[in-house]
Amino acid sequence: MDAGHTAGSSRIVLDATDVSRAVTRIAHEIVERNKGIADVVLLGIPSRGLPLAQRIAAQLEKIDGGTVPCGSLDITMYRDDLRMRPARALESTAIPSRGVDGATVVLVDDVLYSGRTIRAALDAVSDFGRPRSIQLAVLVDRGHRELPIRPDYVGKNLPTSLDEKVAVRLTEIDGHDDVAILGGAE
Amino acid sequence: MRHLLSTGDLDAKEAILVLDTAAELAALTDRSVKKLPTLRGRTVVNLFFEDSTRTRISFEIAAKRLSADVINFAAKGSSVSKGESLKDTALTLEAMGADAVVIRHPASGAPHRLAHAGWIQGSVVNAGDGTHEHPTQALLDAFTLRHRLRQGVGDLDGLRVTIVGDVLHSRVARSNVLLLSTLGADVTVVAPPTLLPTGVETWPCAVTYDIDEVLPTSDAIMMLRVQAERMQAAYFPSAREYSRRYGLDSERMSKLPQDAIVMHPGPMNRGMEISADVADHGRSVMVDQVANGVSVRMAVLYLMLGGSMEGAA
Amino acid sequence: MSDLVLRGVRPLGAEPVDVIIVGDRILDVVAAGTASATRVIDTDGLIALPGLVDLHTHLREPGREDAETVATGSHAAALGGYTAVFAMANTDPVADTAGVVEQVWRLGRETALVDVHPVGAVTVGLAGVQLAELGAMASSAAQVRVFSDDGKCVWDASLMRRALEYVKAFDGVIAQHAQEPRLTEGAQMNESALSGVLGLTGWPAVAEESIIARDVLLAHHVGSRLHVCHVSTAGSVDIIRWAKARGIDVTAEVTPHHLLLTEELVRSYDPVFKVNPPLRRAEDVEALREGLADGTIDIVATDHAPHAHEDKDCEWGAASFGMLGLQTALSVVIETMLTTGRLDWAGVADRMSIAPARIGRATRHGQSISPGSVANLVLVDPTQTWIVQETQLASKSRNTPYAGMKLPGRVVHVVKDGRPTVVEARVVLDGAVAGSRS
Numbered sequence: 001m002d003a004g005h006t007a008g009s010s011r012i013v014l015d016a017t018d019v020s021r022a023v024t025r026i027a028h029e030i031v032e033r034n035k036g037i038a039d040v041v042l043l044g045i046p047s048r049g050l051p052l053a054q055r056i057a058a059q060l061e062k063i064d065g066g067t068v069p070c071g072s073l074d075i076t077m078y079r080d081d082l083r084m085r086p087a088r089a090l091e092s093t094a095i096p097s098r099g100v101d102g103a104t105v106v107l108v109d110d111v112l113y114s115g116r117t118i119r120a121a122l123d124a125v126s127d128f129g130r131p132r133s134i135q136l137a138v139l140v141d142r143g144h145r146e147l148p149i150r151p152d153y154v155g156k157n158l159p160t161s162l163d164e165k166v167a168v169r170l171t172e173i174d175g176h177d178d179v180a181i182l183g184g185a186e
Numbered sequence: 187m188r189h190l191l192s193t194g195d196l197d198a199k200e201a202i203l204v205l206d207t208a209a210e211l212a213a214l215t216d217r218s219v220k221k222l223p224t225l226r227g228r229t230v231v232n233l234f235f236e237d238s239t240r241t242r243i244s245f246e247i248a249a250k251r252l253s254a255d256v257i258n259f260a261a262k263g264s265s266v267s268k269g270e271s272l273k274d275t276a277l278t279l280e281a282m283g284a285d286a287v288v289i290r291h292p293a294s295g296a297p298h299r300l301a302h303a304g305w306i307q308g309s310v311v312n313a314g315d316g317t318h319e320h321p322t323q324a325l326l327d328a329f330t331l332r333h334r335l336r337q338g339v340g341d342l343d344g345l346r347v348t349i350v351g352d353v354l355h356s357r358v359a360r361s362n363v364l365l366l367s368t369l370g371a372d373v374t375v376v377a378p379p380t381l382l383p384t385g386v387e388t389w390p391c392a393v394t395y396d397i398d399e400v401l402p403t404s405d406a407i408m409m410l411r412v413q414a415e416r417m418q419a420a421y422f423p424s425a426r427e428y429s430r431r432y433g434l435d436s437e438r439m440s441k442l443p444q445d446a447i448v449m450h451p452g453p454m455n456r457g458m459e460i461s462a463d464v465a466d467h468g469r470s471v472m473v474d475q476v477a478n479g480v481s482v483r484m485a486v487l488y489l490m491l492g493g494s495m496e497g498a499a
Numbered sequence: 500m501s502d503l504v505l506r507g508v509r510p511l512g513a514e515p516v517d518v519i520i521v522g523d524r525i526l527d528v529v530a531a532g533t534a535s536a537t538r539v540i541d542t543d544g545l546i547a548l549p550g551l552v553d554l555h556t557h558l559r560e561p562g563r564e565d566a567e568t569v570a571t572g573s574h575a576a577a578l579g580g581y582t583a584v585f586a587m588a589n590t591d592p593v594a595d596t597a598g599v600v601e602q603v604w605r606l607g608r609e610t611a612l613v614d615v616h617p618v619g620a621v622t623v624g625l626a627g628v629q630l631a632e633l634g635a636m637a638s639s640a641a642q643v644r645v646f647s648d649d650g651k652c653v654w655d656a657s658l659m660r661r662a663l664e665y666v667k668a669f670d671g672v673i674a675q676h677a678q679e680p681r682l683t684e685g686a687q688m689n690e691s692a693l694s695g696v697l698g699l700t701g702w703p704a705v706a707e708e709s710i711i712a713r714d715v716l717l718a719h720h721v722g723s724r725l726h727v728c729h730v731s732t733a734g735s736v737d738i739i740r741w742a743k744a745r746g747i748d749v750t751a752e753v754t755p756h757h758l759l760l761t762e763e764l765v766r767s768y769d770p771v772f773k774v775n776p777p778l779r780r781a782e783d784v785e786a787l788r789e790g791l792a793d794g795t796i797d798i799v800a801t802d803h804a805p806h807a808h809e810d811k812d813c814e815w816g817a818a819s820f821g822m823l824g825l826q827t828a829l830s831v832v833i834e835t836m837l838t839t840g841r842l843d844w845a846g847v848a849d850r851m852s853i854a855p856a857r858i859g860r861a862t863r864h865g866q867s868i869s870p871g872s873v874a875n876l877v878l879v880d881p882t883q884t885w886i887v888q889e890t891q892l893a894s895k896s897r898n899t900p901y902a903g904m905k906l907p908g909r910v911v912h913v914v915k916d917g918r919p920t921v922v923e924a925r926v927v928l929d930g931a932v933a934g935s936r937s
Contacts (some may be wrong), residue, residue, distance in 0.1 A: 074210070077224040077492075087187075087493030089203060090210040127219040272814050293816030294687075294698035295768030302767070303812065316816065318698030357698060384701055385692020 010167075014156060014179035019139070019170075022155030023052070026137050027059035029153050034104055037064045039132065041103040043073040045121055046091035051172035052139055053108035069096030073107070078120035093124075101129040106152075110168040112138040115149030140179055142166050187490050189301045189310045193321045193365035201368055202341060205329050207485035208478070209338055214251055215477070225254035228491045231284040232258045233275065234313070235291040240452065240476070241313055241323075245288045248483035254491070257282065272296060276305035284308045286491055294318035294357075309490045317355045323451055324361035326482040328369055330475050331406055334447055343370035348400050349391075350376040350432060351410025351459050352421075354383045358451045359410055363391050374400050378432065380421045381412075397432055401441040408449045409434055412459045425458055435461040447471050502917060504536040508547040508878055510868040512844035515544055520874045523917040527870050540919070542878055545911055548848045550582025550875035552855040552864045554645065554752060555674070555728055555800035556825065558584075558615070560606060561599070562591025567805035567895045569606035569615060574893040575803070575825040577612040577920045580877035580910040583856070583864045584613050584825075588620040589650040595620035595631035597639035604641035611928065612920050616861060619643040621662050621673060625651050630662060637669040644860040647674035649728055652710060654680055659714060663723035670860065672750075674726040675714050677735070678776065682706035687815060689762045689777040697765065699815065702777050704732040711735050715742035715749050724748040726858060729802050731757050731776040733786030740795045750858050752800035753787050755831035756822055756900060760784075764900070770811045770818030771900050774804070791850060792841040798855045801828045805896035823899040826892050830906035833881060838907065863916075874917040883909040893926070 014022070034040055037060050044053030050072045057070040074091035082088075107121050118136060125134060137153035142160045158181070160166060165182045169175075187200070196204070214220050230249040234242050242258065249256045259275065272291070279287060286309040289297050294316030301310040314320040332338055335345060347366050353359045353375050366373050373391035375382070386393055394400060401407070412432075414425045422428045429435075434448065442448075448460075448470045456462045464470065503520040510516065510528070517534035519526045527534075558572040569586070576584050586603055588594035594603060600617040607615025619636035623629045625648045636643040646666060653659045653675060662673050683706045688694050690701025711727055715738065718725035730736060730751045742749050756774065761781050764772040772778060790796040804821025811818050832851065836842040842850065856865025866872035886905050889897040913921035920927060 077222040077488075082224065082492055083494050085493055087489045087491075090207050093210065093213065123223070127221065128217060271809070272817070273809075273812055291814065293814040295816075296814035298768040299814050302769075316698050354695075360696070360698065383695030384690050385695040388692045389695075 009184055010180050010182045012178050012180050013158060016177040018156070019177040019179065022139060023055050024059055026153045026155060027056050027063055030056070030060065030106060030137070031063055033135075033152070037066055037068050039103050040068050041096060041098065041100060041105050042068055042070040043095070043105055043107055043125070044070070045107060045109045045117065046072055046074050048168055048170050048173060049109040051170050052110060056108060056137065069098050071096045073121060073124055075117060075120040075124050078123045080116055080120065095128055099129050100125060100131045103131050105131040105134045106137055107134060108137045110139045110170075111166050112136070112141045112149075112151050113144060115145045115147040118149045119147050139168060140166060187486075188495070189297075190321050190486055190490065191297050191301060191310065191312045192319045193324045193361045193368070196365065196368065198341060198368050198370070201325070201328070201365060204325055204482065204485050204489065205332060207489060208325075208329055208481040211484045211488070212478070212481040214484070215480075221251055221253055223253050224488060224492050225249065225252035228254045228285040229283055230254045230256050230286045230288065230487065230491075231279050231282070232256065233279070233287050233289040234258075234260050235272075235289070235296075236314070238290055238314070241290065241479075244476070244479040245313065245483050247480050248487055251480070251484055252487060252492075254487065257284070272300065273303070273305055276300055280306045280308075285495070286311060286487065288313050290314040292316055309495065311486060311490070314357055316357065318357050319361045320357040321361050321365075322479070322483055322486060323358050324365040325486070326475055326479045327362055327408065327449060327451070328365055329478045329482050330449065330471055331371075331447075333478070334471060334474070335405060335445075341369045342366060345371040346374070346403055346405045347371050347408065348374045348376060348404040348406070349408045349410065350397055350434070352381045352412045352416065353377045353386065353410070354381045355416075356410045362408065363389055367391060374404075376400060376432065378422055381416075397438065398441070401438055402443065404442060404446055406447045406449060407434065407442065408451075409459045410451070411453065411455055414455070414458060429458055433459055433461065434464050436463050439464050439467070449475060451475070502537060503914070503919070504534045504539045505547070505876070505878065505912075505914070506534065506539055506541045507531050507544055508542050509544055510547045511848055512546055518547070518868065518876070520914065520917045523873055525868065525870055525872045525874050528868065540912055540922070542912070545878040545880055546844055547868055548580070548844065548877050548879060549852040549865050549868065550877050550913065550915060551580045551829065551851045552859065552861055553581050553584040553801050553803070553825065553828070554798060554855040554859050555649070556584040556586055556803045557589070557805065557821070558586045558603070559590065559805060561602065563807070565895075566807045569603060570610045571893060571895045572803070572805070572825070573607065573610045573612040573615065574926050575823070577913055577926055578893050578910060578924065579825040579827070580829050580879065580913055581613050581825065582875040582877070582913065582915045582920075583616060583861050585616045585618050585645055585859055587647060587649045588618050589625060593620050593624050594618065595623050595625075597632065597635040597641075600636050600641040600643055601639050612926065613915065614861065614863070616645070616859060617641045617643055618649070618674070619646045621646045621648045621653050622658065627651060627653055627655055627658065630658070630665065633662075633666060633671060634669065637671060644669070644671050645674055645726070645858075646671055647676065647728065649674065649676040652676050652678040652680060654710070656713060656717070660717050660721060663718055663725065664721045667723055672724050672726050672858065674728050675710065676728050677707045677710035677714070679706040679710055686777075687773070688765045689779045691762060691780060693762050693765065697768070699765070702775075704734050704779070707732055707776060708734040708738055711738050715739070715747050718749060719745070719747045724750070727751040729754050729757065729776055729800070730787065730790070730796055731779055731783060733783045736786045736790040736795055740790070743795065750797040750854075751795070752798045753791055753796045754802045755799060755824055755828045757787055758784065758791070758799075758835040759831050760900060768815045770813065770815050771822070771898050771902070773815060773818050773820050774822050775820040788835060788839075788841055791836060792846070797850070798858065799828065799832055799850050800855065801825055805894050806898050807896060811898045821898065823892065823894050823896060825894070827887060827899065827901050827906060829879065829910060830885070830908045831901075833908040834906060837881075874914050876914045877910055878912040880909045880911050881907065885909055
């Protein structure tokens with residue numbers, strides 16, 4: 001997820017209502033695809049994947065009635081670019097007590113970009129057990145994949161150029177909801 | 187963090203980072219796959235010039251849980267032939283490509299020399315040097331205190347910690363006084379005058395000769411190992427007098443506040459600084475300290491070797 | 500035509516003159532620019548001092564020739580402006596017999612750069628138990644007058660008393676290394692708040708002061724002279740001042756490193772700063788400078804202590820004690836005492852040549868720069884500075900604490916017994932036999 005500000009333009013591509021609708025739609029798609037929520041476990045990738053996962057879980061509860069286990073999965077230790085910068089502080093990892101064995105794990109993140117974060121998440125999940133399947137839900141897919149990774153559920157497809165940054169803001173962390181594209185050619 | 191030689195090198199922010207990282211890594215023990223790939227390809231050497239199974243194994247587990255390769259080198263003490271000098275050993279390790287050297291040595295300042303003499307390129311972790319410091323012990327003590335008395339979050343602001351024993355010869359005491367005060371704790375050291383170092387009044391702690399005076403206001407009490415042999419050099423007249431005046435027995439323990447905890451870095455001299463029944467009592471958290479040691483050492487190794495290494499080629 | 504003329508030199512910083520040397524003596528001192536000779540050294544107002552005399556040097560031969568030899572030590576001494584050095588007895592074998600001191604003396608004569616005066620041990624093997632044959636050493640070709648167990652303390656009060664009494668017979672002096680052994684077991688650095696923080700066993704000032712206090716009272720009681728080696732604490736200076744005020748015949752020395760360096764350097768745990776007695780506090784450095792200025796401390800003596808590389812390139816606890824000093828001594832004294840105005844050139848000449856020559860009875864040295872005197876001279880350029888590089892010193896060893904430091908003053912020429920030993924800061928050996936012993 002890119003959160004930095006760059007010089008140049010900034011345009012909002014999703015407002016609060018759009019975000020809310022996207023979350024609802026993703027929740028419905030999860031139910032439909034998995035024919036219910038039995039054995040579904042949501043794992044949000046910190047930082048902003050976590051509140052998104054929690055919102056999806058709340059929606060699933062509204063739709064289906066049952067509770068969906070929801071946790072967080074920090075992928076810092078599994079990154080493939082660790083040696084490029086000084087060691088990073090860790091985020092929180094909390095796997096629901098049900099575990100992941102035999103579960104349908106739905107990874108949740110805010111932005112899908114190169115796919116490397118998700119690659120790391122796949123390795124991380126495997127160290128916790130053996131899910132029956134792993135699916136991926138993202139709020140925004142901005143393209144430019146560097147690995148063969150594809151999302152199952154997408155809030156919005158957002159074609160971007162490489163010199164642009166996508167900023168996702170969520171109330172739980174940033175005080176309001178929106179998605180903006182920053183920067184671009186000077 | 188290039189080297190960890192003294193807890194005095196850590197400011198509050200860095201120290202809390204280590205503790206927070208350790209807290210995250212502590213969960214690893216409960217997983218079925220107790221491994222993270224982060225230090226794959228890094229080589230960690232345990233260079234122990236003093237016998238210490240407990241600490242060495244702790245570092246070994248920590249490194250292996252992070253997928254690092256571990257080489258254990260147990261050399262004899264400082265009364266060693268020229269062929270096994272610290273410098274010679276260091277040059278051998280450098281040739282082996284050690285990314286980090288965890289060193290325990292009887293000479294104060296040996297890790298400092300190893301880090302700065304130009305013999306090796308890698309990082310140095312001080313696992314105990316003479317009577318100077320033992321930084322990871324202090325970090326695991328702080329972690330234990332934070333976990334038990336501060337819900338495992340933040341710093342130790344206002345926590346009243348009392349350290350009792352042979353402060354003069356204790357590297358654990360030095361590291362703890364520095365780190366605990368950096369984290370905001372109120373530290374008091376207790377010992378007979380002969381076992382306090384010159385200039386202790388300039389340390390960031392209070393000093394008293396009277397253990398009974400401080401028991402009621404100690405949130406945690408840390409008992410240091412006292413060797414009976416010290417009475418040969420007249421540090422105190424007899425083991426009996428020492429344990430009577432400074433030992434923690436059940437009677438003294440009952441004077442501690444309700445939720446106070448008792449800590450000991452180990453190994454214990456039961457009957458000297460601590461009575462057997464206190465040592466085995468539930469309030470003692472010594473077992474926790476050992477488990478927390480692995481998490482803390484994992485955190486240190488990760489922060490040191492997990493990213494690009496400062497100053498490395 | 501006379502043998503050698505030093506043209507335009509400034510004796511003790513006074514107006515320029517020409518010094519005419521014939522044989523091993525100064526023939527005359529005349530107006531500048533008026534003298535000529537077979538050999539002329541033109542100087543541009545260099546300061547002339549009597550050749551420096553080091554009352555406390557370790558030449559390591561016999562026994563530790565890997566660290567230094569009489570020859571390499573003599574080179575270092577000459578380049579430092581010295582014309583005489585007193586070589587301490589803690590060699591292997593110990594210099595506790597006429598045989599060993601004569602061997603060292605002979606090696607000095609062969610190198611012929613400085614007069615090497617061997618110091619005799621006070622006790623056999625430096626063990627502190629039995630007096631060595633002090634009389635035999637005094638009568639030997641080496642004519643020993645200074646006796647010391649340096650490296651170790653003559654701690655037994657009764658033995659020290661006997662030694663002080665015994666040497667009166669031949670005008671000898673006991674030079675004490677003041678260190679109460681029971682208070683300094685395993686000591687590594689000055690005992691202070693810093694030693695408490697660094698986890699190094701402390702060497703308390705009282706271990707030096709208590710021995711000095713005892714010894715000055717003993718010297719007074721038996722009517723002997725006493726010399727105190729490497730004074731390092733403010734308390735020691737006070738005791739010596741008190742003793743002198745009471746008329747006690749005590750002399751004292753301070754090393755250049757104790758005039759400049761403090762214990763703060765030990766924080767690095769770099770053993771180049773490990774020395775005995777240890778580097779102390781700033782207050783001690785100040786008291787030592789004051790003591791040297793007012794004469795409470797009579798002389799500067801280097802305690803030049805070379806050590807082989809592996810004895811210093813290790814952890815602190817395993818390293819040997821000692822620092823080089825011969826080549827840097829004068830510069831450090833200029834830096835700490837002359838530049839600060841505490842001593843003038845006459846004072847420097849007194850502390851580094853005249854007084855040590857007198858204490859050691861090296862009568863051919865420390866003489867005035869005037870007709871009839873033996874020609875032992877050093878010519879110094881106080882305006883030059885130099886950067887100390889441990890690989891470029893003449894000593895066989897490299898353990899100088901000043902590596903990388905810029906120091907003032909350069910020794911340019913040295914004349915010994917009328918012959919140049921150093922010209923343009925380089926040693927010259929003309930093969931001639933050294934002048935007769937002093």
